[in-house]
Amino acid sequence: MRRAEADNERTLRNEMWRRYAGDDWAAFDTLPGTIRKRVAVHAYDAWSVNVMMLWQHYKRLYGRTARAERALIRYLDYCERLEREAFASRYSEVYGIALPHDAARVTVLR
Numbered sequence: 001m002r003r004a005e006a007d008n009e010r011t012l013r014n015e016m017w018r019r020y021a022g023d024d025w026a027a028f029d030t031l032p033g034t035i036r037k038r039v040a041v042h043a044y045d046a047w048s049v050n051v052m053m054l055w056q057h058y059k060r061l062y063g064r065t066a067r068a069e070r071a072l073i074r075y076l077d078y079c080e081r082l083e084r085e086a087f088a089s090r091y092s093e094v095y096g097i098a099l100p101h102d103a104a105r106v107t108v109l110r
């Protein structure tokens with residue numbers, strides 16, 4: 001099955017980011033526990049191959065340390081905020097109202 005046929009993506013992520021090819025489960029398994037936990041609660045599919053590549057980058061910067069893990073988690077939080085803002089903006093453009101979660105001022109369910 002081709003990727004496009006198997007994709008259930010309904011957000012703007014494909015317009016915002018590049019998704020790298022690879023085995024998502026194998027990539028997920030290489031991540032430290034704290035990062036795996038954060039990926040598991042990401043509002044969207046966090047694309048584990050991309051996260052693994054980011055983890056490799058942060059390890060080069062900080063070494064395999066708690067500081068590197070915290071930096072990557074902060075970056076994932078930032079990406080999630082960008083994705084939600086883009087989705088809310090598009091929703092508002094299409095439907096002429098605020099995204100219901102934003103209108104209700106509630107957080108993302110995790």
